[in-house]
Amino acid sequence: MSAQTTIDIAAEPAVSLRNEPVQARSTARLTALLDAAASIVDEVGIERLTTAMVAERAGASIGTVYRYFPDRIVLLQALGARNFERVMARITEAIKDPAQSDWRGALSTAFSSVIDTYRTEPGFRGLRVGDQLDLRPLPNGRTHKSLVAERLVEALSARFGVENSAASRFTLEAGLEMSDALVARAFLMNPQGDEEFINVSTSAVRGFIAERIGW
Incomplete structure (x- = not known):
């Protein structure tokens, strides 16, 4: 299949906000709140973040925060959902990259793009895609990483003919879990x-995938 084939990797269903932004001003305000939360997560972690801290950092009233987020947990879930969308966009770009001639190279670049997200996306190091909140499972009992693995296999299958099977999805999910633990450290x-x-993570994941489905 052509390197230009469109690969659609769907993001996680959106977190339910108290008020969905419908105007540009509301969208900008919501973005500012999430940006503020991301910077605070980088500084103090998810456990110490409060809605008052977010309001102060964003230059907003506490009422504005509660207009969108009923509590700090929903705020963190929304930030995790945004992180998910952004890392999936990077993964999509890596797999669609015309420079990648086979699935192994594309997958390696996709894993590298996740590592790069740790360096460049505020709040990602402390929250990542939200799995560690462990509050609200995704449909069918999936985790964020199982959803990433599912979309990865679908994309690799669409472009390179990789077998889209339960075994392939499990292998990618397990590889993501291994990588996440080591890269988070x-x-x-x-x-x-x-x-x-990072090097140990890369080596371990390569070896695991090679043993199960080849690399």
Whole structure:
């Protein structure tokens, strides 16, 4: 299939906000609140974030925060959903890249794009795509990583003919879980990532995928 084939990787269903933004001003206000939350997560983590801190950082009233988010958990879920959408956009771009001639290279680049997201996306190091909140399961009992794995396999199947099977999806999901644990550790103290942990993650995931479905 052509490298220019459109690959649609759907994002997670949107978090239900108290008021959905319908005007440009409302959308900008919501973006400012999420940007403020992301910067606070980078500084103090998800446990210490409060809605008052977000309001102050965004230059908004606490009432404005509650207009969209009934509590801090929904706010964090919304930030996790945004992180999910943005990392999936990077993964999509990596798989569609015409420079990739086979699925192995595309998948390797996709994993690298996730690591790059840790470095460049505010709030991603502390929250990632929201799995660690463990509050509201996705439909059919899936996690965010199982959804990422499902979309990855669909995209690789569409472009490179990779088998779209339960075994392939499980392998990708397990690989994502392994990578996430090691890469999260790599960025725990270093905003640029500890290269030793990143290299171990890359090697371990490559070996695991190679053993199960070939790399």
